[in-house]
Amino acid sequence: MSIFRKLKPFYWNERMLMLISIIALIGTTVLSLTYTKLLQIFIDEVIVQSKYDLLWLLTTATAAVIMVKSAMQYIYGFLGARVGNRMVMRLRNACYSKLQYQSYSYYDTAKTGDLIARMTVDLDAVRNFIGFDFAQFVNMGLMIGFGAVMMLSMSWKLALLTLMTTPILIALTFRLDRQAQPAYRETRAAMSRISSIAQQNIVAMQTVKSFNRERYEIEQFSQHNNRYQEKQYEASRIVSNHYPLIEWMANLCPILLLIGGGVQVIHGSLTVGELAALFGLTWLIISPMWWIAFHINKFSQAKASGERILELLEQEHGRKSHKSYPSETTNLPIAGEISFKDVTFYYNEQSTSASLSNLTINISPGSVVGIIGPTGSGKSTILKLLIGAYGVREGQIMIDGTPFEDWISSERRGRIAPVFQETYLFAATIRDNIAYGVDNPTEEEIVEAATKAQAHEFISTLPMGYDTVIGERGTGLSGGQKQRISIARALIRKPKILILDNATSALDMETEVKLQKALKSERKQFTCIMMSNKISSIKDADVIIVLDKGSIVQRGSHNELIVAEGAYRNLYMSQYEEYPREEAVSVVGGDRG
């Protein structure tokens, strides 16, 4: 029950509704018990004593009982659903908020399908338990209790005889819960794996199809689906193994009553009506006993699901993102000076080599810095440190002379705008995708950002312009178009620090030059860090930093680096070997384009 205790804040507000719902359910139970009394009066007085005038009264009383019972059943169903839905809404919101503020490193290993399964299938299991099954539990306990009291008041000897098997039944249901719980836990985990595989497959469908791996994917999915089925079988086997025993024990009650009660009727110590009433009561007690097994089953499933939801809610993974992230840009004065002092960074304890080693960089406000290096040299890692995705343990990063930790957790954080290497666009209009960078931007601001990002021109040629709806992950647009929209999304923030991580890799030379010119015209507005593998993207930077295996191997302007022996010149030669003469002449001649 500790799981449901921990989930209490999510349903405790609804305790009044829960109480009314439970009272309504108890009402229906008590009314069900009165049927047996009416039956007793009918046999002993109407039939045996021929009091026919009581017939109408009994009929009217039975009709009234039925009506009140249905009204109570309606209240129970209506309020139960309301409690369950409200609770699940709160829980889902809490899970969603938790996911928003989870650390970046959490998402290094998180499985999307698993998270979605927790927020849908698992939440539904908990909703059903809190909304309906919990009330049924209470009701069944009371039904057995009331029924037993009524039986005891009519004939305590017969009651004891009849209910002899009850302790065994209770022990069996507890055993069922104990054994079923791990099986349901595994079932839920298997379901999560299935969701993860399906989700990954849908996202990677292009790759799957282009490599003709449909059959392989089907086999993989089928294996996991089989595993899920096996886990389900295991859970149902445990439940089914218990059902016959529970049924047997439960059915022993009316048999014992018929033997004991029959003997008493023969000896005249019990009327036929009383035996009929006791018989009715026995069934009213037995049926909840059967149902207890069913509801225990639901309880075990809800517990397994509750555990998974709590795991999501309680998980703290690495450095948390800051809740104060402002969606509005701030007017606090920000210069945009960045300095890295002897920064060494490992992603995790298991890493054998540092992703950045002894990095010392000083970037003055309003300057453009190009960072170039081969793949895996640490460019994206610098971006991740600058957006606060990971904490620095060795060395120090300062912004405007303020230690990074203080700076990033302040309002100013909103003035840093990254454009990631992998462009992510939402399934929405182009306007909404650009506007995502800030709250309620004007049309002029959207067009201005798109124009600077060299996106306005192509957007205007689309039949629906800014209202063009793009598919999930930006389908319907070329790679270069997606990159320009994500640059516009960053520019609309009017950043003080703009970081472009290979963000122009898909642009043609002409568009890239135009974009660089546009950014250059703004150069005093913000500090710009451009990371790239391409010399053409960074050669106009004030300073170029050349990285290799996480260390700075060269720094200087393009003109300085091109004439010096080293990594930059080698890179240049390899990228421009097709037209070495023109470029060499223009560069060595000092023409910086």
Ligand SMILES: Nc1ncnc2c1ncn2[C@@H]1O[C@H](COP(=O)(O)OP(=O)(O)OP(=O)(O)O)[C@@H](O)[C@H]1O
């Ligand atoms: N989340 C991560 N966990 C562990 N190691 C990582 C992680 N991300 C990157 N790395 C490692 O850090 C090193 C630097 O990676 P980074 O992504 O910064 O390189 P990069 O220069 O941006 O490469 P590219 O040009 O290919 O994008 C690589 O060795 C990489 O394997």
